[in-house]
Amino acid sequence: MGKQWTVDGARVDELRAAFSGQVLRPGDDGYEDARRVHNGLIDKRPGLIARCAGLGDIVDAIRFARTHDLEVAVRGGGHNVAGRATIDDGLMIDLAPMKGIYVDPARRTIRAQGGVNWREFNRETQVYDLATTGGVISTTGIAGLTLGGGLGWLMGKYGMAVDNLLSAEIVTADGESLTASAEENPDLFWAIRGGGGNFGVAASFEYRLHPVGQVTGGLVAHPVASAKDVLHFYREFTASLPDEVTAFAGVTHAPDGSGLKLAFIAVCHCGPLESGAAAVEPVKKFGSPVMDVIGPMPYGQLNVMLDAGFPKGALNNWKANFLSELSDEVIDAIVEGFLAVPSTMSALMLEYFHGAVTRVGATETAFPHRDRGYNLAIISQWSEPRDNARNIAWAKDTFAAMKPFVAAGRYVNYLGDDEVGDPVRAAYGPNYDRLVNLKNQYDPTNFFHMNQNIRPTA
Numbered sequence: 001m002g003k004q005w006t007v008d009g010a011r012v013d014e015l016r017a018a019f020s021g022q023v024l025r026p027g028d029d030g031y032e033d034a035r036r037v038h039n040g041l042i043d044k045r046p047g048l049i050a051r052c053a054g055l056g057d058i059v060d061a062i063r064f065a066r067t068h069d070l071e072v073a074v075r076g077g078g079h080n081v082a083g084r085a086t087i088d089d090g091l092m093i094d095l096a097p098m099k100g101i102y103v104d105p106a107r108r109t110i111r112a113q114g115g116v117n118w119r120e121f122n123r124e125t126q127v128y129d130l131a132t133t134g135g136v137i138s139t140t141g142i143a144g145l146t147l148g149g150g151l152g153w154l155m156g157k158y159g160m161a162v163d164n165l166l167s168a169e170i171v172t173a174d175g176e177s178l179t180a181s182a183e184e185n186p187d188l189f190w191a192i193r194g195g196g197g198n199f200g201v202a203a204s205f206e207y208r209l210h211p212v213g214q215v216t217g218g219l220v221a222h223p224v225a226s227a228k229d230v231l232h233f234y235r236e237f238t239a240s241l242p243d244e245v246t247a248f249a250g251v252t253h254a255p256d257g258s259g260l261k262l263a264f265i266a267v268c269h270c271g272p273l274e275s276g277a278a279a280v281e282p283v284k285k286f287g288s289p290v291m292d293v294i295g296p297m298p299y300g301q302l303n304v305m306l307d308a309g310f311p312k313g314a315l316n317n318w319k320a321n322f323l324s325e326l327s328d329e330v331i332d333a334i335v336e337g338f339l340a341v342p343s344t345m346s347a348l349m350l351e352y353f354h355g356a357v358t359r360v361g362a363t364e365t366a367f368p369h370r371d372r373g374y375n376l377a378i379i380s381q382w383s384e385p386r387d388n389a390r391n392i393a394w395a396k397d398t399f400a401a402m403k404p405f406v407a408a409g410r411y412v413n414y415l416g417d418d419e420v421g422d423p424v425r426a427a428y429g430p431n432y433d434r435l436v437n438l439k440n441q442y443d444p445t446n447f448f449h450m451n452q453n454i455r456p457t458a
């Protein structure tokens, strides 16, 4: 494993012959587009990109990599900030063309292929006023987000994305296709509900859906001068939050490019509209917001509300950690860190875990973060490569300033490529040893290692 690219063109043609999708080498039409991921800082050049059209292509790509001893990366939606969906020299198994989605409105289930993103997913489910917990913005892939846990607008009521997963079709390191569900391969099913891409390629996912059409959602923004008051209010508001409400808050910039600094609270109430209005009223009444766009809207519309703030190709360096508590001191540190930010595309965001998420035991799924509390994401985002050093330094320094306030746990999907210590162990906490045992069973040679890697010990 880890070889440089040595497969000659004739062998690649053998793979192409039966392939339903496309097999791209550097220089081929479409290669430059296909190698790019969401984070513009990631600039890797795979030796080969297997753009899979279906399960058969995934199986062939895995067997081809095995035969030629190639390093492999797996791409779903390509949003991983650490850039683990791609690779230099090796083979990228790219699921982006796999867009199949089948909703069963009677059973309230959906099966969606591994290249689908949340916009495409909601487009189909919203026809029936159905939804399940997915990403806060719509361009993120369902695959990586779900495999790592998956937080979003509906989590207070319906739990994490993994809590709604019914089954997945997994192609393992030896090219075998398995169903992972509560009935079939339950150990594997446990592992993929948080364990990321460590156990195989997820060709498709089956989820439970819920009746969610119109929600009461949106955000209020306040001048940054009142940021501390806004975050104190957010702490009080979340202290008695009903399951139906999921609430995020933080400090950010106006979306018009003016550079105006703002504090915000973003909410989604997914119950009846009358109770939604009452539940979000305190947020709308608090202080003197400069913007209030909270009201009834289709869930699919809420899911695209923040998309423009995260353009494809922007340069990203994120840091994140669960907090031990949202104390006055950490609120001060968040606001002070934000006032030193060098980019008008950056933000700090708090995500509150409560309700259905916290009624699942920490060891019931590989995703272990089931305590009520706040996750803090430091989102350093900018557009000019000449600004790389100062924006990366800002994320690092701001994260360092949070150290006194952080809990042990970290969310695997927000881990960066420049972490110190053992972030993967922190991401899995009490589940780490069981995950290593299952990695030994399903992928003892660590064939799938371009991910937040759980190293086998076998």
Ligand SMILES: Cc1cc2nc3c(=O)[nH]c(=O)nc-3n(C[C@H](O)[C@H](O)[C@H](O)COP(=O)(O)OP(=O)(O)OC[C@H]3O[C@@H](n4cnc5c(N)ncnc54)[C@H](O)[C@@H]3O)c2cc1C
Binding pocket: 037, 038, 073, 074, 075, 076, 077, 078, 079, 080, 081, 083, 084, 085, 095, 114, 134, 135, 136, 137, 140, 141, 142, 143, 144, 145, 146, 147, 148, 149, 150, 151, 152, 196, 197, 198, 200, 201, 202, 203, 310, 413, 414, 450, 451, 452
């Ligand atoms: C702008 C932005 C917004 C985000 N918002 C949220 C949010 O609201 N909630 C949240 O929980 N997270 C969020 N995230 C984090 C997100 O969950 C991760 O970035 C996740 O990895 C994205 O999944 P993907 O399929 O797009 O990523 P990719 O980069 O394609 O893949 C991520 C990892 O998963 C593996 N993988 C991908 N597809 C498969 C597959 N089919 N089978 C096996 N392994 C696979 C990859 O190998 C890689 O290791 C956000 C990230 C960004 C950049």
